[in-house]
Amino acid sequence: MPDGAGRSFTFLEQAAIADQIDTGSQPHWLRELKESGASIFKKRGLPNRSDEYWRHTLLNQLVEIEFQLSNESPRVGQKQLSQVALAGLSSYRIVLVNGCVRKDLSSIGDLPKGVLIAGFNDVMSLLPNRLEKQLGHYIDLKNMPMAALNTAFLKEGVIIFVDKDITVDKPIELISITVPNKNPTMSQPRFLIDLGENSRATLIESHIGNTEIPYFNNVVSEIIIGEGAGLDHYKFQDEGTAAVHISTTALRLHKQSLYGGFILQSGGLIGRVEASAVLDGSDSDCRFDGVYLGRDNQLLDTTTSIKHVATSCKSRQVFKGVLNGNSHGVFQGKTHVSIGAQKTDGYQLSRALLLSRDAEISTKPELEIYADDVKCSHGATSGDLDADSLFYLQSRGLSPDVARRVLVEAFLNEALAEIKLNEVYEGFRSHIRGWLNKNINQTVAE
Amino acid sequence: MSSHIDTIKKSELVGDQYKYGFVTDIEVDLAPKGLNEDIVKLISHKKDEPDWMLEWRLKAYRHWLKMKPPEWQKVSFDPIDYQDAYYYAAPKSGNKPKSLDEVDPTLIETYNKLGIPLREQEVLAGVEGAPAVAVDAVFDSVSVATTYKAKLEEVGVIFCSISEAIHTYPELVKLYLGSVVPFGDNYFSALNSAVFTDGSFVYIPKGIRCPMELSTYFRINQENTGQFERTLIIADEDTHVSYLEGCTAPMRDEHQLHAAVVELIALENAEIKYSTVQNWYPGDSKGKGGIYNFVTKRGACRGDNSKISWTQVETGSAITWKYPSCILQGDNSVGEFYSIAITNNYQQADTGTKMIHIGENTKSRIISKGISAGHADQTYRGLVRMQKRAEKARNYTQCDSLLIGDTCGAHTVPYIESKNPTAQVEHEATTSRINEDQLFYCRQRGLTDEEAVSLIVNGFCREVLQTLPMEFAVEAQKLVGISLEGSVG
């Protein structure tokens, strides 16, 4: 029996209880979808060391702590919200607290015609047929146990639909805040984003938890980008210090579509952001970039997979990690080129800085290639800051700490440069600066 | 059975590409088919082994029974029926001959045909001007001849079959056998530990630079046999040795298992260079037959400033599964892995290395060149681990894959782990197809398609070919061309 299999029953019991509450209103297909998630999770249990893509990210925490689905709506003020919002950004904002959409905190206002941003339950009553056609159709639950678990709980979330030829004039902000009760809270939110042909949108997704109480946030997103459409997607994971954040994103890119994803991870005790894209229309372009900042006993895992199915697609991935304290960084990135996916151009770079004696990095860049007319490469490095550069800066009068901060920032710039939206760039950069000021003082190796 | 004529199997299926596919007709001593404790005891008895050796074999066998074959590698094949093979096959010429005059002339003829000199005045592969090489020739389960023994003994170098070493140098064998690859390390190392029949043993005494290249030539001949050889090389302090390994097998429709274990130990200031040209029968162009080459090779740089360098040219076998590795224990020790792997038709290879950095200032370098053609599938799989104490350790890895045709696969699966901030790891990998402009340029200068591919691929592999001893490099370059025949056009 795999680790945590016993515990998985408890998870599933909760799912069953939650399910009974809405039995009346639930259509048949949704019930089946949830049951398929439950049965996959029941069979596999929590991922363990023998799961190739979970070798380093052990979820023992989840076995030890009794997480409960939150059934109350804690008070969250606009003031609290403004602390997490990006300065100067005007957006369509939808807010979740403990995994549930809170209309009182959201400010969607007047949406352009052809754009829908709404909670899962509202869309269930408005457009159930469309959800039936799309929900769960883009994610490989069999190989994603945590997404299967989320599916077993499917009840809350956010749906974003953009009709064809529409450019959403302002960024869409999706903010998820966790305010735990006395008992450790669990959230299982689900997102579905579907961009119609030739549409354009920008999504900023933040997961925040300003608390030291443990909680578990298990997010699943399905994103479909129609022919000629484009999505810029910024993801900020800054959960509470004892939180477990697992997010699984499945992307489908159609012909000539564009996806630019950026992930900034610095929160949680365990944080894992997994993104996998299937490029099944020719001439599509997929980018995954990101920065992770680890401290104390954090484990931060970034796992990506880009599957080139169609011809002439391009993928780029640049990830930079900075690891301090006893933190452990994990980067697993895969570029897969299927038979017939000729003229593929795939590039990947993963670089990690270890700033302390006890930090650790595990990297697995992977190429799986079944077509010959391709140009694929990856690079990976790990090490400390360059001693010559440090010395140079010090010789110009910078203190060792300042010199290190300057060099770390420079190291991260290659990834940050991929951020197109200025407010996000500034916001992320100031978060990174704050982190560096707090974490790089006496971190010199000896 | 007494005639001294080789029956050469007509190479209907692979044309003339595999020129070592003949069968030597020779009387053999076969143990009954199947695997059980009695067979293990029989092998040990045949070799007149001391009790401690039998005990070790039995322990390994019992451990093996509890193990499952590995499944993580990216190769696929039908399960092996371990009861449907012979575990012992030896040419029936009684005890090991004392001199070459006593060796069955059929065997000498076989090795001549393979380009392996068993007479000391001859040179390897007929390469003119090549330096003398001492050869240990292993035919099916046993070592049939070892050359230049006397000359090596003058400087104290021990070069003999492992069976002989178990009798003559039991203390060395006891101390080091299984010390780098414990029998329980993996499924095939356990199997090998239980049933290994022969292999080479080398000991280089303190302060000696081995005066000539040492070489073992493995030949599988008998049908339905597994070959399980065991090689142990110990380089004592302040020594240097270069060791070459070659292998071929007849063309047969059935798969044959080759599960060897090689252990290298380098003490302080010792250097071991281990080169392999692996040319086991790869199966025919439809994927029928061929050797399953499931090998565990590992070296331990035990002493400070020691160095182990692996070079492999893998062109043969239906399936290759091997990861020649280095455990860099001594401070300033160095590990190297240079590899060319060529898979064509339906061949599969999952190969790479592990570099485990334990000591301070340890360095490793990995250069892997993979070429995949036809319907072949190839994976580079490697691990670079910087342990906590590996202060200022360095690794550099370059993996390049070349695809010829749109029905083959090439994969790169590196694992990079570091627990030391002063350690630096650098990994680069590329995958591309053979460049059309280069091909056209060569053809415009009068080279045929195949000549052009062979030239370009040899250029692609140059960095690795350069690390081979001269006489092996010549053979390897030819092999690169031969292995890719039929892959273009």
Added chain:
Amino acid sequence: MALLEIRNLHVKVENKPILNGVNLKIEPGEIHAIMGPNGSGKSTLSYVLSGRDGYQITDGEIIYNGIDLLELEPDQRAREGVFLAFQYPVEIPGVVGLTFLKTALNATRIHRGQNELDAMDFLKFVREKAQSLEIDDEMLKRFVNEGFSGGEKKRMEILQMAILQPKLAILDETDSGLDIDALQVVSKGINALRDANRGMLLITHYQRLLNYVRPDKVHVLANGRIARSGDEALAQELEEKGYAEFNVFVE
């Protein structure tokens, strides 16, 4: 018999017509220059003659030495004596220049029924030819064209021509990217190969090269056809007036 005769050659690239009925006849010993603006189809002509993939021949024929050239594979054409000096010679990492030259030479020699040259004779032969092109041993030992300057690449092309002794040499923009000193060295190399049995086709945008290698005939290629033919004076005229009068359609 003409060395090369191109009759009514029509060529498309990705279904776009590039050559629209080229006629050209080169006798042994003659040097022809083909001039023309960018995009007129000059390089296409050189690739069609040498047999590169990707060119659809929709009409016409090319007779070389009495044989149908279009029937032959690129390497067969090379061994029959058709040599192309590339505009952009490709780099082949890991392949030593000398090895490349020797492989190419022996392929041609075997085809001609000659014996292969052994290492010593080959080296002597190459050094002799290399000297006049100011190519030293160090350059020969480097990988084919890798890290070479533009001028070095072009000199290496001429060296290959000198070694392979082709019957028909096509020199595609051999003068491009050369400074005046290099141009002189290269021209000297080309002139040294002038021979009563050898034909040459110089493809060039500018008249510059023709000051050093004097052609017997000059043709202007425009809109995929030979628009005008003449002697050296034509080249001079083009230098002064440009290609405007050919009403060239350039995309």
